[in-house]
Amino acid sequence: MVALVGNPNTGKSTLFNALTGLRQRVGNYPGVTVARKSGSCDLGNGTKVELVDLPGLYSLAATSPDEQVVTDALSGNISGERQPDAVIMVADATNLLRNLFLASQLAELGLPVALVLNQADIAKEQGLRIDTTLLSERLGGIPVVMASAWKGEGVIDVRRAIALTLERKTLLPRVVWPEKILAALEDIKAAIFRDTGRKITSAEAQRLIFDSNSALAERLQWKPEHRDPVIRQGRETVRQSGYNPLAAEPLVHYARLRKVLEGVVKEGAVRNSRSAAVDRLLLHRFFGPVLFAGIMLGFFASVFWLAKFPMEWIQSGVDWTKTIVAPPLDAYPMLQSLLADGIIAGVGAFLVFLPQILILFLFIGILEDSGYMARAAFIMDRLFSWCGLNGKSFVPLLSGFACAIPSLLSTRTIEDPKARLATAFVVPFMSCSARFPVYALMCAAFIGPHYGPGWQSVVMVGMHCVGLFFAVPTAFVLTRLVLKVKPQPFVLELPRYQMPKPRDVLWRMWQNAAEFISKAGTVIFAITIIVWALSYFPRDAAVAASINAANPTAAEEVVKAKVQAAYVEQSYMGRFGKAVQPVFDPLGFDWKITVGVLASFPAREVIVSTLGVTYSVGEGAKADSRHLLQAMQDAKWSEGPRAGSPIFSLAAVLSLMVFFALCSQCGPTIATLAQETGGWKWAAGSFVYMTTLAWVAATAVYQVVIRIS
Amino acid sequence: MTPLSQLLPGQFGKLASLNPERGVDQRLMALGLLPGMVLKLVRRAPLGDPLAIEFGGQVVSLRLAEAESLIVDVAADCPIQRPRATS
Numbered sequence A: 001m002v003a004l005v006g007n008p009n010t011g012k013s014t015l016f017n018a019l020t021g022l023r024q025r026v027g028n029y030p031g032v033t034v035a036r037k038s039g040s041c042d043l044g045n046g047t048k049v050e051l052v053d054l055p056g057l058y059s060l061a062a063t064s065p066d067e068q069v070v071t072d073a074l075s076g077n078i079s080g081e082r083q084p085d086a087v088i089m090v091a092d093a094t095n096l097l098r099n100l101f102l103a104s105q106l107a108e109l110g111l112p113v114a115l116v117l118n119q120a121d122i123a124k125e126q127g128l129r130i131d132t133t134l135l136s137e138r139l140g141g142i143p144v145v146m147a148s149a150w151k152g153e154g155v156i157d158v159r160r161a162i163a164l165t166l167e168r169k170t171l172l173p174r175v176v177w178p179e180k181i182l183a184a185l186e187d188i189k190a191a192i193f194r195d196t197g198r199k200i201t202s203a204e205a206q207r208l209i210f211d212s213n214s215a216l217a218e219r220l221q222w223k224p225e226h227r228d229p230v231i232r233q234g235r236e237t238v239r240q241s242g243y244n245p246l247a248a249e250p251l252v253h254y255a256r257l258r259k260v261l262e263g264v265v266k267e268g269a270v271r272n273s274r275s276a277a278v279d280r281l282l283l284h285r286f287f288g289p290v291l292f293a294g295i296m297l298g299f300f301a302s303v304f305w306l307a308k309f310p311m312e313w314i315q316s317g318v319d320w321t322k323t324i325v326a327p328p329l330d331a332y333p334m335l336q337s338l339l340a341d342g343i344i345a346g347v348g349a350f351l352v353f354l355p356q357i358l359i360l361f362l363f364i365g366i367l368e369d370s371g372y373m374a375r376a377a378f379i380m381d382r383l384f385s386w387c388g389l390n391g392k393s394f395v396p397l398l399s400g401f402a403c404a405i406p407s408l409l410s411t412r413t414i415e416d417p418k419a420r421l422a423t424a425f426v427v428p429f430m431s432c433s434a435r436f437p438v439y440a441l442m443c444a445a446f447i448g449p450h451y452g453p454g455w456q457s458v459v460m461v462g463m464h465c466v467g468l469f470f471a472v473p474t475a476f477v478l479t480r481l482v483l484k485v486k487p488q489p490f491v492l493e494l495p496r497y498q499m500p501k502p503r504d505v506l507w508r509m510w511q512n513a514a515e516f517i518s519k520a521g522t523v524i525f526a527i528t529i530i531v532w533a534l535s536y537f538p539r540d541a542a543v544a545a546s547i548n549a550a551n552p553t554a555a556e557e558v559v560k561a562k563v564q565a566a567y568v569e570q571s572y573m574g575r576f577g578k579a580v581q582p583v584f585d586p587l588g589f590d591w592k593i594t595v596g597v598l599a600s601f602p603a604r605e606v607i608v609s610t611l612g613v614t615y616s617v618g619e620g621a622k623a624d625s626r627h628l629l630q631a632m633q634d635a636k637w638s639e640g641p642r643a644g645s646p647i648f649s650l651a652a653v654l655s656l657m658v659f660f661a662l663c664s665q666c667g668p669t670i671a672t673l674a675q676e677t678g679g680w681k682w683a684a685g686s687f688v689y690m691t692t693l694a695w696v697a698a699t700a701v702y703q704v705v706i707r708i709s
Numbered sequence B: 001m002t003p004l005s006q007l008l009p010g011q012f013g014k015l016a017s018l019n020p021e022r023g024v025d026q027r028l029m030a031l032g033l034l035p036g037m038v039l040k041l042v043r044r045a046p047l048g049d050p051l052a053i054e055f056g057g058q059v060v061s062l063r064l065a066e067a068e069s070l071i072v073d074v075a076a077d078c079p080i081q082r083p084r085a086t087s
């Protein structure tokens, strides 16, 4: 196995794609939410080797989970993973000094290394000349190759270099530490062996003295009362050698690298100042925010507009499939319903989201590859830092207004684990597009007819802000009081602007979409089938018979809808809805709305078609369906203190909308949250928190409005 | 000697001291910002925070509050030319 290591944005993933082609597997490292990408790489000499694309990092001093995975993977400390046989260090040829700092640290691990100087095209453009032979000589003879992964140039040399490294096992020369420090490292190794019986490498011993709070210290299960004096002693030795222990590593490595690079890099006359010029405009004090708003608005509007048409096609395709598949099965009503309302509806339910999600990933990919994503974070950071998030939370939260699932996947770009978790936790509060049909139905059924289109728009906009209103304090409390993780400093590199490469962007979009289909797709599908079964069974033929008998003259359509409503009413779902209706009574929900809320777990918008069924207007109801609106307006409480008054009053309509704005009725979101936060703890917490909040807020709305109106 | 946070956009300074105990400073050191290094305050974000600084041929953003304890020497013989990683 060979690992690709390097700073962020150097082109590791691009090189990885070039080396492995499409033969890749994406998985997760055990216990952490760091993706593990591996693939098979042809070495060009008839042999193949497994290649792993590790997360980008600047230093082995692990503070974030991503960085910890790299350090662990390279020292062979991940269960079920072998230590790599060799490391391919990918460096940005235009900033060698900083990139080689990581290489210099890697030397301590004692693994064979090959060095790839990527982005050779840019280096050439800037007129930089790099003497790779001299550099290789100074680095102990390791293979050093220039490449431009983006253009596919030099990839053959990289393959050859990997083969050579595996064969010759060339090591990077280590830094020459003062004798005293080396002795101190040995002392630490001996002390750990004495106290815990474990053997560690001197690279790991370095992490213990040089990093202010190394994650390694926790993992060694070395008792603090044994550990602390030993580490203090080690740091004291470093200090006696003339270094601040926390600064020793960069000072020593950088001093060494300056010597290594002397005469290796010849500066060209051309300076790349294009990015600086673009920044002068895009980060301008006035034009910057204006352009930012324009870009984001355009981004967001196009997600909706471009997705609208394919969504309509998919919807009509699904409806059409039902009309084709259903009639031949008239003799088998259970099978017919399973196929039409279970399987086809389930597939349709997630296919409908696919266009939005693809476009969202496409735009996120363009923003990232162009280099604008970091600028967006730079512009927005101020607005997010006070509540414990950071500028990188902006795009996931904005995407949340389309769909929570891709937004949750895009929180991976937030390095700070604390801000990442808090962002993921508040993403479901953003008013996603599946809530829109719910608001639209309520507005069309009540607000529009009673208060006119003006108020209808006000309510629609207002509902989109409700979630935001609760998300901000939630993030604040979460980061201040609940999350105990140490926050990471917000140090962000503003990379060079670059024209995104369509192939890369499309490839990443496809990878993300495939992940959506395999993860969210299965969840949506499974929940749809479960909800179908709960609303279909039991199916006593007597129910249909009695309704048919009671309506001998009514039109067939009407009777059919009534039969369907009656079946749902006595189904497990209907019975459950009636049983828990008292819980929703303070919100003004009758049992039909309650069933709608419960049945909307596959996706919130399902409540619209459920209401269609329970209000006997037939399935397939849409938010603008005249019959459904009429049935809702006519619906009255049949018993209790409110008997005779309409169910869909101003209070109930507002309460229902507020409930949907805040509730967690979305199975796929919960499943994705569990996946992205590395366990069910946060997903369950989110469900309980959001549901409680939704219940309290909707109750408050209902009880207040009913009294004043 | 002034805190980095007080540099004007476009102004150069030589890093005089940082605090290795802090996470931000550890990050910056890993990126190559060591005492004696010349840096330039490129700009402030439109809302005033964070800052973008340039050193060793790279542009890095950091928050105002975190730039407060990085002390730079502006009187030093800072080059007019942009510093580069390899020079």
Ligand SMILES: Nc1nc2c(ncn2[C@@H]2O[C@H](COP(=O)(O)OP(=O)(O)O)[C@@H](O)[C@H]2O)c(=O)[nH]1
Pocket (backbone or CB within 6 Å): A006, A007, A008, A009, A010, A011, A012, A013, A014, A015, A056, A118, A119, A120, A121, A122, A147, A148, A149, A150, A151, A368, A369, A370, A498, A500, A501, A504
């Ligand atoms: N000009 C140029 N750009 C490259 C090259 N390799 C990668 N890139 C671009 O650099 C950016 C970061 O690449 P990526 O592979 O995601 O880097 P990673 O963070 O190291 O995995 C992307 O916009 C790539 O298109 C290259 O050889 N030349």
Ligand SMILES: [Mg+2]
Pocket (backbone or CB within 6 Å): A012, A013, A056
């Ligand atoms: Mg990558």
